[in-house]
Amino acid sequence: MTERLAKGERLSKAEFIDLIVNREKVDREKLYALSRQFQHEHFGKRVFLRGLIEFSSFCRNDCLYCGIRRSNCNAERYRLTKEQIMSACELGHELGYRTFVLQGGEDMHYTGEVLEDIVRSIKKSFPDCAITLSVGERSTEDYKRWFDAGADRYLLRHETANEEHYKKLHPADLSLKHRMECLYELKDIGYQVGAGFMVGSPFQTPETLADDLLFLKDLEPHMIGIGPFIPHHDTPFANEKAGTVELTLFLLAIIRIMLPDVLLPATTALGTVAADGREQGILAGANVLMPNLSPKDVRGKYLLYDNKICTGEEAAECKACLDNRIKRIGYETVTDRGDSPRIRK
Ligand code: 5AD
Numbered sequence: 001m002t003e004r005l006a007k008g009e010r011l012s013k014a015e016f017i018d019l020i021v022n023r024e025k026v027d028r029e030k031l032y033a034l035s036r037q038f039q040h041e042h043f044g045k046r047v048f049l050r051g052l053i054e055f056s057s058f059c060r061n062d063c064l065y066c067g068i069r070r071s072n073c074n075a076e077r078y079r080l081t082k083e084q085i086m087s088a089c090e091l092g093h094e095l096g097y098r099t100f101v102l103q104g105g106e107d108m109h110y111t112g113e114v115l116e117d118i119v120r121s122i123k124k125s126f127p128d129c130a131i132t133l134s135v136g137e138r139s140t141e142d143y144k145r146w147f148d149a150g151a152d153r154y155l156l157r158h159e160t161a162n163e164e165h166y167k168k169l170h171p172a173d174l175s176l177k178h179r180m181e182c183l184y185e186l187k188d189i190g191y192q193v194g195a196g197f198m199v200g201s202p203f204q205t206p207e208t209l210a211d212d213l214l215f216l217k218d219l220e221p222h223m224i225g226i227g228p229f230i231p232h233h234d235t236p237f238a239n240e241k242a243g244t245v246e247l248t249l250f251l252l253a254i255i256r257i258m259l260p261d262v263l264l265p266a267t268t269a270l271g272t273v274a275a276d277g278r279e280q281g282i283l284a285g286a287n288v289l290m291p292n293l294s295p296k297d298v299r300g301k302y303l304l305y306d307n308k309i310c311t312g313e314e315a316a317e318c319k320a321c322l323d324n325r326i327k328r329i330g331y332e333t334v335t336d337r338g339d340s341p342r343i344r345k
C-alpha cells in the first residue's frame, strides 16, 4: 500500500484503516528509507528552523485536552506587548531565524487591528523574514487584514477530521465544519496553510486517523503539524494516556510519502515524550523544528501539556542544542525562510 501512496495514488478509507491497524507488518526501516527519499528529493538533508513566539496564554476556548483552556483557573496567564514581541524577533533575527511564528490562545485582546499593527512592524523591521500566525479561528476580515499586512503563513490544526471525535475533544460551541471552513478560507486568501492533529488523543481510532489522512490529502496544506497528545493535569483528560512515539513516527512517514513536499515539523511534544523524539521524527521524514523564542520568564506559562521541554532554556541555548542534535544525525539546520516549494509570494 505504501508503494501506491508513493505513486501519488489515493488510498480508500478502508485501506488507510488497514494500513494503520496492521502497521506492525510494515518494515519500518524500509518505510523510513522511502519517506527520507522524498524528504531528500525536496529538501535535501536540511531542517528548517522557525522561531516560535508564544505571545499570549489567554484563550476564549475550552478544548478538553488543552492546558490553557478557559476553565483552567490554575493556568498562569500572560500577554506579551508589541515591544516584547519585537525584541523576541530581534533576538531571533540575530540568531539567524528568518521565520517567526506568532502563536497564542484565542485572545481577543489582540484585535484584528492590534495584530495587524504587530505584523506590519515586524515586516518593516525584518523585511527578509516570513511571519506565521497561529491564533485560531478568527473572522475572514481579520485573516485578510493580516495577510495584507504581510503575514505569510497560518497554522490551524484541524485536530481531528472525524465529526464525532471532534465533539468529544471540544465543547459544543466549536465545530469541525467551521474549523475546516477557516482552513479553506486561509488557503483562498493566499496563506501557506498548516493543518494537523494530535496522535493518540482520547477517543482516536484507526478510523478517525484514516479520516485525518484523507482530509489532509484533499486539503493539501503546505504544512502539517502532528505530535503526540500529552495529558495536562488540570484538564478533563488528566488521566488519559499519552500518544506514542511509535505511532507518531509511522504517521510522519506516511504523511511525507503521501504529500512529499509538505513542511513537516518534528514537534516539541514529540521531543517531550522521548528524549530523542525530534531526531527520530526527522529520520522518519520531518523537516522542520520550531524552537522557542519567547522570553524566558513566560516560557513556563504556555503549558498546553505536562512536562514540556525547553521551558528553562534561553533561545540561544535551544538554537545551539538543535544545531548539535541535527548535526549528530547527519542533517544540517538552516534558518532561511524555507517557504513551501509550492508557493512564490
Ligand atoms: N498535548 C499535545 N498537544 C496539544 N495541543 C493542545 N493541547 C495539547 C496536549 N495536551 C496542540 C493542539 C493545538 C496545538 C497548538 O497544540 O493540537 O492545535
Ligand code: FES
Pocket (backbone or CB within 6 Å): 291, 309, 310, 313, 317, 318, 319, 321, 322
Ligand atoms: Fe531547547 Fe534542546 S532544543 S534545550
